[in-house]
Amino acid sequence: MGNDDSGKRPLDVLDTAKGDRVIAKLKGGQTVSGNLKAFDLHLNMWLEDASVNEDGGQTDYGKLIIRGDNVILVSPE
Incomplete structure (x- = not known):
């Protein structure tokens, strides 16, 4: 990451990333x-201009809501 995020909590980093692109890895691969x-605190996320990469293919979505239970990791791009 380009920012100095030392000392920030993980949710603070996500809060800073609002409006920016993020990448999330889900349990299903x-x-x-x-x-x-x-x-929210459960990592439920609302994404716009979203795309899902699975099995070598990509599917584009306008809006996407991800249930936090499925999130393994999330990071600003």
Whole structure:
């Protein structure tokens, strides 16, 4: 990351990333990327201009809501 995020809590880093692109790895092996619009303490996320990469293919979505139970990791792009 380009920012100095030392000393920040993980949810603070996500809060800073609102409006920017993030990438999330899900339990099913999918990778999701999109513009982070909102999230909660359970890592439920609302993404816009989202795409899902799975089995070598990509599917584009306008808006996507991810259930936090499925998230393994999430990071600003």
